[in-house]
Amino acid sequence: MARKSGSSAEKTRPLVHAAAKRLFARHGFAAVSMRQIAAEVGVQAGALYLYTPDKQSLLFDLMQSHMEELLAAWAQADPGGDAATRLQAFVEFHINFNLQRVEAVFISYMELRNLTPENFTVIEDMRRAYETVLEDILKAGMADGIYRLEDTKLTALAIIAMLNGVNTWYRKDGRLSRAQVADIYVEMVKRAVGG
């Protein structure tokens, strides 16, 4: 028997991360104490240090795995082909992906300043990589002559900001389904880039 009886580390670890995610999203990183996280999991504060070296790592791990998932999921969802096809796919992907992880998305935008400088750089690079995905689509559309944009970088940032906004107001029991919202945004983005 290689494993101790009664061991529950493999259960507790994800519970710690889930509790941290929920609490950071709700109250903010700085406002949440290790004691609160421990209480949510049902262990004592000291026990948390079996699963994370410190509070900062809890935040960083959360944000890093979120950004990794985001980039990997787009790589999977990217249909390739012409710019118009990819732009529509990007808008739908972004809205759907983000609405399925409201907490992680919220933390990733709100808690950047609570990362140590080294951790910040890592996350920032991944965020920039994601923005570049969209900018490259717009550039391809420019090259093909189907878009006529003053500035692809700025347009990419504007579109992403617009799409991120959905997470702040969307409610499951609202008057529009996720698919309807995505459709409206697809049309709006298409018009904005003059496609």
Next chain:
Amino acid sequence: MARKSGSSAEKTRPLVHAAAKRLFARHGFAAVSMRQIAAEVGVQAGALYLYTPDKQSLLFDLMQSHMEELLAAWAQADPGGDAATRLQAFVEFHINFNLQRVEAVFISYMELRNLTPENFTVIEDMRRAYETVLEDILKAGMADGIYRLEDTKLTALAIIAMLNGVNTWYRKDGRLSRAQVADIYVEMVKRAVGG
């Protein structure tokens, strides 16, 4: 002599609010201590309580006066007239106003959850009033038949989210002036509403 000699309350009070604004914007409300604010002003922590009943009021006052200024400034800037004229004015106004108060804007979006429920309601109502300004412009454009939008509420939120994004990346010494940025966004918004 109605006033004590050596009194500097009228100087210190604004210094306290300015320091709070600077520090809240930089580190976040929860991460800033009253002692830090006091140090920034050059007084002892206890002295702050001459100017604010507590830390929460410092945050609320900041956000409330920001929102009041915003609504008053638009009332001033609103050119009236047709929807197209007002929409362009709104975009330019929003970008310029927000870029002139990055700290207050940042706080107003990031620290909503650190308000007490009563204070939150007050700020939220003002925010909604501002969104309604834009929505009413879009509705007027629909009535005049110059816009054809699936959903005016959602479009208003999308535009504001897009405009707010400017504050996260704009730098004074960047390659684009404030006027150039505003021009690009005006065009993008016009296309997005199909004007």
Next chain:
DNA sequence: GTCTATACTAAGATAGAC
């Protein structure tokens, strides 16, 4: 693997001297 106990630091806020 988790608990209790605790070291150490710092928070918000107040009292009273000056």
Next chain:
DNA sequence: GTCTATCTTAGTATAGAC
């Protein structure tokens, strides 16, 4: 109007028992 001192509470993190 400001300072020093202090009350009370709570934070992160660690040590050592079980």
